[in-house]
Amino acid sequence: MRYRLLCVLALLIQPPVVADLPILSDKVLRMGIHNFPPDFVVSADGKTCAGEGYLLAQRLFSQAGFKLKAVCTTPARMYLLLDQGEVDFSINVKTTAAISKKHKFVEPAYMPMQLMLYSHQLSTDAPQDKTVAAIRSFDYLGQRQQLLQQGYQLVDMPDSISAIQLFLHQRTQHLISYQGPFVAHADTQSTDVVAGLKQKKLAEIDAYFVVSAASADHQRVIEVLQQYAKAHSCSYLKGCR
Numbered sequence: 001m002r003y004r005l006l007c008v009l010a011l012l013i014q015p016p017v018v019a020d021l022p023i024l025s026d027k028v029l030r031m032g033i034h035n036f037p038p039d040f041v042v043s044a045d046g047k048t049c050a051g052e053g054y055l056l057a058q059r060l061f062s063q064a065g066f067k068l069k070a071v072c073t074t075p076a077r078m079y080l081l082l083d084q085g086e087v088d089f090s091i092n093v094k095t096t097a098a099i100s101k102k103h104k105f106v107e108p109a110y111m112p113m114q115l116m117l118y119s120h121q122l123s124t125d126a127p128q129d130k131t132v133a134a135i136r137s138f139d140y141l142g143q144r145q146q147l148l149q150q151g152y153q154l155v156d157m158p159d160s161i162s163a164i165q166l167f168l169h170q171r172t173q174h175l176i177s178y179q180g181p182f183v184a185h186a187d188t189q190s191t192d193v194v195a196g197l198k199q200k201k202l203a204e205i206d207a208y209f210v211v212s213a214a215s216a217d218h219q220r221v222i223e224v225l226q227q228y229a230k231a232h233s234c235s236y237l238k239g240c241r
Contacts, residue, residue: 085214109206
């Protein structure tokens with residue numbers, strides 16, 4: 001009888017067995033990426049994307065305890081994803097009309113850029129009809145409207161590389177493009193493709209991390225970027241360590 005009583009007492013005071021709880025993974029941030037090499041590169045099938053800028057963001061946010069997921073998209077689609085909070089942040093210029101004023105551009109800038117107008121020589125097979133290859137939804141610091149007012153016809157493409165390819169295949173007379181993607185793509189082509197092109201510098205502008213106002217983590221994203229810039233005395237985030 002005494003043995004049974006001791007067994008009952010032992011069961012009563014024994015701590016309950018609790019199943020192992022899953023370990024929560026790091027918080028995941030989503031970065032919107034469109035084809036803008038060499039900083040942001042999207043594969044031909046649009047399923048994977050990376051690039052120098054993504055690797056920088058991955059390293060920077062991992063130090064703050066975040067994991068980073070690349071969301072491969074086009075510029076026009078990216079602006080919708082920012083509005084909907086489907087991506088937490090991306091990279092863009094401040095003057096894009098399609099980006100809501102609610103979203104936050106973080107100082108300091110990510111990198112400086114040069115906006116260029118490239119043109120084929122008259123001796124090429126390119127049309128002489130004032131056609132300009134461009135990226136859909138990019139207003140190019142107001143240059144899009146100025147070109148239209150001057151009688152140019154813009155041929156819109158989904159991203160920077162498709163616009164550059166259209167131009168280099170001599171389907172348009174001109175190309176409006178930021179210098180970085182054009183040089184990155186032109187370096188992969190044979191020299192005779194780009195030899196003799198005329199070029200005109202239209203403007204200089206900075207690109208920034210833009211954080212979605214609809215992101216649940218928007219304030220923390222801003223803090224991480226600003227703290228990193230302050231700790232490393234960055235004038236631009238690109239190349240700053």
